[in-house]
Amino acid sequence: MRASLTAFAAATLFAAATFAAAQVPVQKPLEAMPYSPSLDLSSLDRSTDPCTDFYQFSCGGWKKNNPIPSDQAAWSVYAKLTNDNQQFLWGILEAAAKAKDRTPTQQKIGDYFSACMDTAAIDRRGIDPLKPALARVAALKTRPALIAAIAGIHHEIPGAYFFNSGTDQDAVDSNTIIAVVEAGGLGLPDRDYYVKTDAKSVTIREQYAAYIVKLLTMIGEPENQAKTDAAAILKIETALANASLTRVERRDPHKTYHKMSVADLQALTPAIQWPVYLSTQRPPGSATLASLNVAQPEFMKAVQTELTTEPLPALQAYLRFHVTTAAAPSISHAFQQAQFDFFSTTLRGIPAMPPRWKQCTRQVDRSLGEALGQEFVRLTFSTDMKAKTQLMTGQIEAAMQMEIEALDWMSPDTKKEALRKLHAIRNKIGYPDTWRDYSTLTIQPADYFGNVLHAASFQDAREWNKLGKPVDRNEWGMTPPTVNAYFNPQMNDINFPAGVLQPPLYDAKLDDAPNYGNTGATIGHELTHAFDDEGRQFDADGNLKDWWTPADAKGFEDRINCVRDQYANYVIVDDIHINSKLTSGEDVADIGGTLLAYIAWQKQIENKRLMPVDGFNPDQRFFVGMAQWACENNRPENLRVSALTNPHSPGFARINGVVTNLPEFQQAFGCKVGQPMVKAKVCKVW
Numbered sequence: 117m118r119a120s121l122t123a124f125a126a127a128t129l130f131a132a133a134t135f136a137a138a139q140v141p142v143q144k145p146l147e148a149m150p151y152s153p154s155l156d157l158s159s160l161d162r163s164t165d166p167c168t169d170f171y172q173f174s175c176g177g178w179k180k181n182n183p184i185p186s187d188q189a190a191w192s193v194y195a196k197l198t199n200d201n202q203q204f205l206w207g208i209l210e211a212a213a214k215a216k217d218r219t220p221t222q223q224k225i226g227d228y229f230s231a232c233m234d235t236a237a238i239d240r241r242g243i244d245p246l247k248p249a250l251a252r253v254a255a256l257k258t259r260p261a262l263i264a265a266i267a268g269i270h271h272e273i274p275g276a277y278f279f280n281s282g283t284d285q286d287a288v289d290s291n292t293i294i295a296v297v298e299a300g301g302l303g304l305p306d307r308d309y310y311v312k313t314d315a316k317s318v319t320i321r322e323q324y325a326a327y328i329v330k331l332l333t334m335i336g337e338p339e340n341q342a343k344t345d346a347a348a349i350l351k352i353e354t355a356l357a358n359a360s361l362t363r364v365e366r367r368d369p370h371k372t373y374h375k376m377s378v379a380d381l382q383a384l385t386p387a388i389q390w391p392v393y394l395s396t397q398r399p400p401g402s403a404t405l406a407s408l409n410v411a412q413p414e415f416m417k418a419v420q421t422e423l424t425t426e427p428l429p430a431l432q433a434y435l436r437f438h439v440t441t442a443a444a445p446s447i448s449h450a451f452q453q454a455q456f457d458f459f460s461t462t463l464r465g466i467p468a469m470p471p472r473w474k475q476c477t478r479q480v481d482r483s484l485g486e487a488l489g490q491e492f493v494r495l496t497f498s499t500d501m502k503a504k505t506q507l508m509t510g511q512i513e514a515a516m517q518m519e520i521e522a523l524d525w526m527s528p529d530t531k532k533e534a535l536r537k538l539h540a541i542r543n544k545i546g547y548p549d550t551w552r553d554y555s556t557l558t559i560q561p562a563d564y565f566g567n568v569l570h571a572a573s574f575q576d577a578r579e580w581n582k583l584g585k586p587v588d589r590n591e592w593g594m595t596p597p598t599v600n601a602y603f604n605p606q607m608n609d610i611n612f613p614a615g616v617l618q619p620p621l622y623d624a625k626l627d628d629a630p631n632y633g634n635t636g637a638t639i640g641h642e643l644t645h646a647f648d649d650e651g652r653q654f655d656a657d658g659n660l661k662d663w664w665t666p667a668d669a670k671g672f673e674d675r676i677n678c679v680r681d682q683y684a685n686y687v688i689v690d691d692i693h694i695n696s697k698l699t700s701g702e703d704v705a706d707i708g709g710t711l712l713a714y715i716a717w718q719k720q721i722e723n724k725r726l727m728p729v730d731g732f733n734p735d736q737r738f739f740v741g742m743a744q745w746a747c748e749n750n751r752p753e754n755l756r757v758s759a760l761t762n763p764h765s766p767g768f769a770r771i772n773g774v775v776t777n778l779p780e781f782q783q784a785f786g787c788k789v790g791q792p793m794v795k796a797k798v799c800k801v802w
């Protein structure tokens with residue numbers, strides 16, 4: 117993945133315009149996407165020597181000219197383009213809401229948007245939409261009744277209730293979709309928040325407890341009771357956190373693959389009636405399950421312990437709180453505000469709620485992304501852009517083949533498998549070949565909460581319906597306007613939504629140098645993920661299978677450790693260093709991706725005589741174009757969350773960490789041994 121996806125987007129999806137209007141600059145729907153060049157001279161800081169700090173040289177001006185808006189945790193070239201895309205989608209949605217003689221797609225996206233924008237109606241309903249679920253939790257009089265009720269809650273209101281379930285490709289057989297039971301049940305963004313003992317973590321837990329108290333009193337609990345409940349809820353979540361794998365452990369697909377029969381899962385967690393639970397999730401009439409993946413068996417043992425030892429009132433309080441916090445973004449303003457205050461302001465330092473139009477646009481993208489995305493693609497993504505991206509991708513794959521063939525540390529047998537995998541990768545560019553069919557999803561113009569729930573259960577049913585059917589290899593995991601890209605190891609495909617192929621990332625008005633540096637390096641980045649610490653464990657068919665000789669695996673580990681040692685030295689914020697065991701997959705993709713893009717660009721310009729532009733020679737323009745994708749400003753609070761949760765390094769490390777390993781860069785700028793951008797020993801994996 118190229119950009120960092122953060123939890124705050126999900127936690128703060130709804131906000132009231134009344135509050136935000138005073139603090140966020142007034143914006144209007146965009147009729148056309150704004151243009152800014154992919155190599156921007158005003159973003160430079162010419163007072164810094166590129167050989168001293170290339171990131172500051174390339175992005176210093178950008179950082180100065182682009183303060184973080186009050187509704188954002190961070191601000192970056194990617195975030196700014198995301199915001200532009202959203203403003204453009206806003207115009208599409210307003211038109212769909214008002215249009216006469218609407219198409220079924222316009223009806224759905226338009227009515228969803230206007231129901232979301234009608235905050236007066238949402239506020240008038242108060243907590244009414246939540247009352248049936250709260251009443252059901254209150255009516256649970258025995259422990260077995262409570263445990264049985266978890267199945268229905270999972271099915272009806274998406275949230276964090278003890279564990280998660282769903283479907284996925286079988287890790288060792290990518291042609292088969294199986295059910296998955298996975299760790300979950302936490303309110304804070306990571307298990308580390310519960311287990312760390314430093315003062316900052318202790319304070320955050322206290323603030324989280326205060327948030328729980330606040331929400332519980334808002335649904336009518338006396339304050340004393342709410343305080344007792346908050347302590348009980350934190351105790352349950354702490355037990356679950358202690359049994360959860362760390363993010364670094366979860367990077368090892370073997371650690372999250374434990375296929376077993378339903379009977380085995382029943383023996384592991386006898387308190388839960390799994391045949392009943394699974395039949396509640398599955399669509400009616402579907403076949404019973406023989407086996408499933410229990411991603412973290414030790415975690416499920418902790419669930420069993422909590423469900424059988426915690427007092428019934430504590431378990432009820434846990435469900436009551438999680439139902440409420442899950443619904444908070446979709447009900448009245450006071451709940452949205454309480455959730456924003458903790459998850460966005462306290463945790464990430466964001467002063468102001470995003471304006472309502474932005475929250476609603478994001479929510480339509482989440483619920484009806486491929487309906488909204490069709491219009492975005494039609495208006496922003498030309499066949500010419502698709503053709504150019506395809507050409508670039510082909511050149512970068514050819515560069516990867518050359519690199520693999522030339523590796524001095526890999527045996528011929530492993531190389532053969534690596535090339536087989538490379539050639540099997542599918543390139544998906546812009547948007548899906550077949551659009552998702554939303555015809556069975558009903559959207560009402562005056563029932564926002566209902567629309568959110570219907571869209572969630574539509575999505576849920578879609579996932580469970582995949583059981584027993586052939587894998588749909590045309591499916592996308594991101595919507596077309598998304599400013600991001602990804603590699604999926606089980607599909608063995610790389611995916612570039614139309615949203616990421618816009619200026620200033622891909623710039624049709626500029627020449628190849630900045631475009632190969634920027635978008636080319638993104639393509640190379642995703643391709644390299646097929647061969648990072650995680651991706652390399654899957655073969656050409658997307659199956660978890662070791663195709664490496666032990667000596668080659670060691671050769672890889674030695675090289676990736678070089679990268680880990682380098683990045684562990686970078687400081688994120690305060691005295692917190694990069695956890696490079698978490699980020700090395702992304703770091704290796706950044707380094708390898710840039711080199712591949714450089715090789716592809718050399719191929720593209722061979723026999724062409726390129727002249728300097730704006731005082732930069734062609735190689736320099738490639739590297740400045742590359743660096744300027746990563747320009748960013750970040751709030752310290754958000755950096756602390758990133759340090760625990762984000763597998764991507766901060767922007768400065770993603771640029772300086774890369775170029776210090778590339779002699780091609782040092783040559784381009786004439787950097788000398790001893791300067792900070794020249795490392796004594798370079799790390800090279802690919």
Ligand SMILES: [Zn+2]
Binds near residue numbers: 117118119641642
């Ligand atoms: Zn990535």
